Amino acid sequence: MIRFEHVTKRYADGTTAVDDLSFEVAEGELVTLVGPSGCGKTTTMKMVNRLIEPTSGRILVDGEDIATVDPVRLRRRIGYVIQQVGLFPHKTVLENTAAVPHLLGWQRKRARERAAELLDLVGLDPSVYGDRYPDQLSGGQRQRVGVARALAADPPVLLMDEPFGAVDPVVREHLQTEFLRLQSQVRKTVLFVTHDIEEAVRLGDRIAVYGNGRIEQLDAPAAVLGAPATPYVADFVGADRGLKRLSVTTIEAGDLEQPPVVHLDDRLSEAAERLDLEGARWAVVLDDSDRLHGWISAEAAQAAAGAGAVRVRDRARRMDAWLPLGASLKQAFSTMLQHDAGWIAVLDGESADHFLGVLTPARLHEALRRSIEADARGRSRSEAQVETVPGL
Numbered sequence: 571m572i573r574f575e576h577v578t579k580r581y582a583d584g585t586t587a588v589d590d591l592s593f594e595v596a597e598g599e600l601v602t603l604v605g606p607s608g609c610g611k612t613t614t615m616k617m618v619n620r621l622i623e624p625t626s627g628r629i630l631v632d633g634e635d636i637a638t639v640d641p642v643r644l645r646r647r648i649g650y651v652i653q654q655v656g657l658f659p660h661k662t663v664l665e666n667t668a669a670v671p672h673l674l675g676w677q678r679k680r681a682r683e684r685a686a687e688l689l690d691l692v693g694l695d696p697s698v699y700g701d702r703y704p705d706q707l708s709g710g711q712r713q714r715v716g717v718a719r720a721l722a723a724d725p726p727v728l729l730m731d732e733p734f735g736a737v738d739p740v741v742r743e744h745l746q747t748e749f750l751r752l753q754s755q756v757r758k759t760v761l762f763v764t765h766d767i768e769e770a771v772r773l774g775d776r777i778a779v780y781g782n783g784r785i786e787q788l789d790a791p792a793a794v795l796g797a798p799a800t801p802y803v804a805d806f807v808g809a810d811r812g813l814k815r816l817s818v819t820t821i822e823a824g825d826l827e828q829p830p831v832v833h834l835d836d837r838l839s840e841a842a843e844r845l846d847l848e849g850a851r852w853a854v855v856l857d858d859s860d861r862l863h864g865w866i867s868a869e870a871a872q873a874a875a876g877a878g879a880v881r882v883r884d885r886a887r888r889m890d891a892w893l894p895l896g897a898s899l900k901q902a903f904s905t906m907l908q909h910d911a912g913w914i915a916v917l918d919g920e921s922a923d924h925f926l927g928v929l930t931p932a933r934l935h936e937a938l939r940r941s942i943e944a945d946a947r948g949r950s951r952s953e954a955q956v957e958t959v960p961g962l
């Protein structure tokens with residue numbers, strides 16, 4: 571969809587900002603450009619909408635050499651979101667969002683309807699925010715209007731230059747999550763510039779690590795973190811890249827442990843016996859329809875059997891936290907911490923009504939090590955062998 575062929579940009583003062591760059595972004599793909607300040611990310615991006623012209627080489631958008639396309643016509647096909655947003659201060663949120671369709675000659679009513687639809691899509695209720703002016707919004711809300719505005723004319727390509735750079739880390743993470751949800755619906759071809767490796771890893775289908783006008787590595791986030799191509803990339807992604815992988819490594823069925831499972835209506839004495847027989851300290855408790863209810867400890871089951879309690883439901887404890895298969899290890903770890911839990915139940919991703927097993931901290935650690943080993947050896951995670959120093 572976007573193709574760079576031997577593109578070089580040398581500024582008038584002799585600075586080579588981009589040096590013989592060749593790569594391609596597929597249709598519907600989100601590629602993050604990440605690297606330290608001054609390495610050529612913004613120059614790369616601005617050449618796509620012809621705000622900057624390359625010194626040599628060519629760029630194709632949807633098969634067409636953009637040097638031959640009128641810049642104004644080209645920019646209609648390319649949404650552009652920047653850090654400073656650049657909303658018109660004297661226009662309302664709705665008018666700002668409708669600005670591009672308006673320029674394209676859409677009828678006023680249709681442009682406003684489309685703008686309202688997009689505000690809704692980026693999480694801003696148009697009936698609440700539509701008539702406000704930009705200075706009546708928070709920084710995060712202004713960024714969302716920027717994204718809505720860039721999407722208003724439904725361009726196939728989006729260029730985003732540090733769009734979430736100016737907001738605090740909590741709002742930033744929130745905007746990233748919403749943007750991922752949005753992108754899964756609209757599937758634009760996106761080039762996304764950031765100097766934050768965490769953001770690059772979280773958002774990118776692939777990430778391009780820049781160093782001095784060149785791409786040092788272009789690969790899936792897990793591969794860049796697991797097997798950096800050069801010492802420069804290893805240094806840039808950081809010594810804690812194992813930890814960063816938590817957010818891009820997903821829970822697989824093979825990672826789960828299978829504790830004993832009992833049902834709410836089972837007799838406590840039988841549950842106690844089962845736990846004893848299997849040498850387990852607790853069991854997962856499911857309801858009649860096999861949905862997760864919580865857990866019961868071996869102690870509670872044994873003690874209660876003599877104290878008038880009859881059924882598992884009399885002593886079972888609730889556990890509301892669970893994760894779908896395919897959630898990230900980072901989500902699993904943070905959910906465990908949030909609930910002071912030594913395990914987290916994993917349910918079937920689609921309907922979330924089928925209990926699959928539990929993830930424990932030890933299994934989480936093993937899954938992470940396996941995924942690193944698997945990437946380094948080009949194998950699947952289930953084939954990777956890891957040796958573990960035995961615990962106490």
Ligand SMILES: Nc1ncnc2c1ncn2[C@@H]1O[C@H](COP(=O)(O)OP(=O)(O)OP(=O)(O)O)[C@@H](O)[C@H]1O
Binds near residue numbers: 586587
């Ligand atoms: N108009 C210009 N004239 C001369 N040099 C320029 C010009 N614009 C950018 N540069 C230089 O080109 C190089 C790449 O700049 P660019 O803005 O593309 O980097 P970047 O990776 O986006 O940086 P940042 O993360 O700080 O925005 C830098 O050395 C910069 O100083």
